[in-house]
Amino acid sequence: MSAILELTNLRKHYATQKAVDDISFSIEQGSIFGLLGPNGAGKTTLLRMITGIFYPDSGHIQFDGQTFDPLNDIIKIGYMPEERGLYKKMKIGEQAMYLAQLKGLSKAEAMQKIKFWFKKLEMETWWNKKVEDLSKGMSQKLQFVTTVLHEPKLIILDEPFSGLDPLNANLIKEEIYGLAKRGSTVIFSTHRMEQVEEICDHIVLVNLGKKILDGTVHNIKQQFKENKFSIKLNELPGTLSAPAFNIVNVNNNELVLQINEGYKSNDILTHFLNNQCTIESFHEILPTLNEIFISQVEGTHATARAFQKIDN
Amino acid sequence: MNKILIIIQREYLSRVMNKRFLLTTILTPLIMVGFIAGAAFLAATDKEMHKIAVVDQNGFFKGNLRDASDVKFEFPTDVDTANYSKKGYTDIIIIPKFEGTAKAEYIIRSKKRIGLSLESKIEDRINDAIEDQMLQQAGIDRAKLDSIKSSSQFAEMKSLEESGDSVKESSAALSYGIGFGSGMLIYITMFIYGAMVMRGVMEEKTNRIAEVMISSAKPFQLMMGKIIGIGAVGLTQFFVWIILIFGIIAASQFFIPQDVLQQVAELQKANAQMGPGASMAQAGETAQKLYKFQNTMSTANWPLIISCFIFYFLGGYLFYASLFAAVGSVVNEDPQDAQSLMLPITMPIIFSFIIMSRAVEDPSTSMATWASIIPFSSPMVMMARIAYGVPGTVPYWQLAASMLTLVGSFLLTTWLSGKVYRTGILMYGKKVGWKEIGKWAFRKN
Numbered sequence: 001m002s003a004i005l006e007l008t009n010l011r012k013h014y015a016t017q018k019a020v021d022d023i024s025f026s027i028e029q030g031s032i033f034g035l036l037g038p039n040g041a042g043k044t045t046l047l048r049m050i051t052g053i054f055y056p057d058s059g060h061i062q063f064d065g066q067t068f069d070p071l072n073d074i075i076k077i078g079y080m081p082e083e084r085g086l087y088k089k090m091k092i093g094e095q096a097m098y099l100a101q102l103k104g105l106s107k108a109e110a111m112q113k114i115k116f117w118f119k120k121l122e123m124e125t126w127w128n129k130k131v132e133d134l135s136k137g138m139s140q141k142l143q144f145v146t147t148v149l150h151e152p153k154l155i156i157l158d159e160p161f162s163g164l165d166p167l168n169a170n171l172i173k174e175e176i177y178g179l180a181k182r183g184s185t186v187i188f189s190t191h192r193m194e195q196v197e198e199i200c201d202h203i204v205l206v207n208l209g210k211k212i213l214d215g216t217v218h219n220i221k222q223q224f225k226e227n228k229f230s231i232k233l234n235e236l237p238g239t240l241s242a243p244a245f246n247i248v249n250v251n252n253n254e255l256v257l258q259i260n261e262g263y264k265s266n267d268i269l270t271h272f273l274n275n276q277c278t279i280e281s282f283h284e285i286l287p288t289l290n291e292i293f294i295s296q297v298e299g300t301h302a303t304a305r306a307f308q309k310i311d312n
Numbered sequence: 313m314n315k316i317l318i319i320i321q322r323e324y325l326s327r328v329m330n331k332r333f334l335l336t337t338i339l340t341p342l343i344m345v346g347f348i349a350g351a352a353f354l355a356a357t358d359k360e361m362h363k364i365a366v367v368d369q370n371g372f373f374k375g376n377l378r379d380a381s382d383v384k385f386e387f388p389t390d391v392d393t394a395n396y397s398k399k400g401y402t403d404i405i406i407i408p409k410f411e412g413t414a415k416a417e418y419i420i421r422s423k424k425r426i427g428l429s430l431e432s433k434i435e436d437r438i439n440d441a442i443e444d445q446m447l448q449q450a451g452i453d454r455a456k457l458d459s460i461k462s463s464s465q466f467a468e469m470k471s472l473e474e475s476g477d478s479v480k481e482s483s484a485a486l487s488y489g490i491g492f493g494s495g496m497l498i499y500i501t502m503f504i505y506g507a508m509v510m511r512g513v514m515e516e517k518t519n520r521i522a523e524v525m526i527s528s529a530k531p532f533q534l535m536m537g538k539i540i541g542i543g544a545v546g547l548t549q550f551f552v553w554i555i556l557i558f559g560i561i562a563a564s565q566f567f568i569p570q571d572v573l574q575q576v577a578e579l580q581k582a583n584a585q586m587g588p589g590a591s592m593a594q595a596g597e598t599a600q601k602l603y604k605f606q607n608t609m610s611t612a613n614w615p616l617i618i619s620c621f622i623f624y625f626l627g628g629y630l631f632y633a634s635l636f637a638a639v640g641s642v643v644n645e646d647p648q649d650a651q652s653l654m655l656p657i658t659m660p661i662i663f664s665f666i667i668m669s670r671a672v673e674d675p676s677t678s679m680a681t682w683a684s685i686i687p688f689s690s691p692m693v694m695m696a697r698i699a700y701g702v703p704g705t706v707p708y709w710q711l712a713a714s715m716l717t718l719v720g721s722f723l724l725t726t727w728l729s730g731k732v733y734r735t736g737i738l739m740y741g742k743k744v745g746w747k748e749i750g751k752w753a754f755r756k757n
Contacts, residue, residue, distance in 0.1 A: 052527075080524075089326070098318070098322050
């Protein structure tokens with residue numbers, strides 16, 4: 001598949017800090033892409049450049065096979081920013097209509113799509129309500145609908161699940177999968193690692209304006225694995241130590257082992273089988289994204305950066 | 313449809329399709345009229361009766377001192393400053409011996425303070441009484457003098473304005489009224505609609521709508537859409553008011569008797585045949601007044617005034633509204649910031665109003681001339697001067713210069729404000745000073 005978005009050496013410097021400092025990556029069409037990073041890492045600046053709100057100081061953005069042209073390409077993008085809101089006094093139907101028209105839909109098209117989505121997400125009765133009457137979760141749903149209404153090629157969601165209960169979060173999650181299946185590409189920005197692990201195909205981790213990780217979730221986990229395995233036996237053998245592994249943890253009949261260099265996982269199994277043990281379960285322990293995130297970001301003073309020299 | 317049109321449409325409709333707009337548009341003129349009528353009514357009715365005891369040593373005041381609506385003079389014999397209030401009088405006046413040579417002090421004593429207007433009214437009455445006495449002594453009949461006075465009002469000022477070869481009637485009072493009225497209207501609307509733009513921008517910023525919108529439309533489109541949409545609301549309001557005024561005038565025609573209207577028509581015909589200054593002796597008094605009113609109104613160049621008004625309203629509005637938008641985009645949640653940032657914008661508006669109220673009395677001073685060309689004040693001041701006539705008071709070159717600088721300046725302020733707006737609208741949690749705003753406005757791209 002071809003890349004829908006390709007960033008090359010993107011830079012954006014503010015007076016006091018390098019918000020985005022030489023970042024390059026590409027996103028496959030139809031994939032669900034996770035953009036991760038601690039607060040103040042430069043995610044929002046990056047997203048604002050991709051949505052044409054900011055111009056990069058230098059670097060190149062290739063969108064859908066051509067150089068990104070904010071004026072015209074903006075209608076192919078749906079962006080739900082983290083700082084989002086709606087006109088409080090406006091009726092929900094009119095609000096959706098307004099935003100759809102701004103994305104280039106005709107009145108009839110917009111009406112048809114709004115009805116489709118409202119029906120799908122059980123919002124049909126909301127049409128004449130005002131935004132101020134909605135709960136936070138409800139307005140979140142409305143915001144999601146207005147973002148994807150015009151079937152954009154690229155959907156950018158910044159913390160899309162904040163404020164949603166698990167039921168509605170699942171509903172939205174299903175819609176994200178559905179959109180990706182129909183060919184839209186989704187960029188997903190969040191700090192919630194368990195969601196990234198569940199949803200994303202490909203992730204990029206940025207910190208202090210630089211890219212520090214880039215790859216599929218599977219590859220990254222492989223990259224950071226510590227060769228740990230968990231094995232459960234029906235009873236522990238007399239001697240536990242072996243040249244193939246170190247014991248990290250023992251909990252009843254369950255062991256966590258780390259393989260020493262030069263050995264394979266089968267060497268563990270061979271060892272216990274030779275000791276006449278009955279093996280109940282055996283699996284590899286991969287690091288969670290959360291652990292990888294923390295190990296990569298910790299100690300870089302990332303949290304301090306957001307407060308550097310705001311005032312001059 | 314063009315994005316800016318969609319935005320204009322929303323900004324316009326969300327304000328016009330609204331009960332509050334309808335109410336304020338229709339009720340504002342009614343409330344104004346009601347206030348004026350109410351104030352006049354109160355002034356007319358709410359008066360305290362003053363029953364004044366007069367102690368007079370001369371004797372001639374008794375017949376000559378006339379009562380007024382709220383003052384009654386009485387001449388009891390046994391009253392002095394010690395007992396007048398016990399006897400039911402509110403005040404007492406001691407009139408000294410009348411010498412007829414020098415001014416003398418007439419003393420009025422009362423328990424409650426007497427207002428300024430009442431005091432001067434009493435003074436007038438006493439002087440009238442003295443005048444009557446002196447007329448009698450000189451052998452002049454008061455009634456005869458009055459009738460001569462009232463029937464000797466022959467001269468009536470009519471000023472003619474020379475413009476080239478032709479001569480045109482003009483009315484200073486009407487020019488004053490038009491100039492002040494339209495200047496005032498521009499002043500008020502500048503504040504109302506400017507503040508409306510600012511609040512709209514602040515709403516988008518504080519409710520975090522800005523970023524959602526800016527991912528769909530350019531910041532400049534968003535700002536211009538708002539400014540134009542609200543300007544259209546203002547124009548709509550004016551048109552509703554104009555229609556209301558014409559409606560009231562048309563309705564009032566029904567209450568004027570038919571023969572009066574006919575006499576007015578005859579006067580107009582006579583005037584057309586014999587030129588201005590034709591006799592109007594045979595017409596009734598009401599008809600004469602009405603004719604004069606219509607005649608005065610027709611001396612103004614209404615098409616020019618109305619089109620200039622619309623031009624200067626729009627020009628002034630666009631000039632200031634973009635500045636208000638820029639301020640709105642810079643402000644954070646704190647409304648106090650808005651106050652202090654607005655000051656540099658409201659000050660020139662208030663100054664222009666002061667200059668305008670001078671210019672409307674004397675439209676040809678160099679102060680008025682300059683202020684009517686400089687864009688900060690030109691919308692108000694030029695309207696005050698235009699009422700006195702183009703090209704008489706305002707030469708064509710001044711009008712052209714004023715209009716061109718206004719157009720040029722609002723393009724400039726809009727362009728600079730657009731840059732401030734673009735940065736400010738997405739800037740949260742930071743208090744921004746003028747230095748920083750200047751940096752945003754003048755940096756490239």
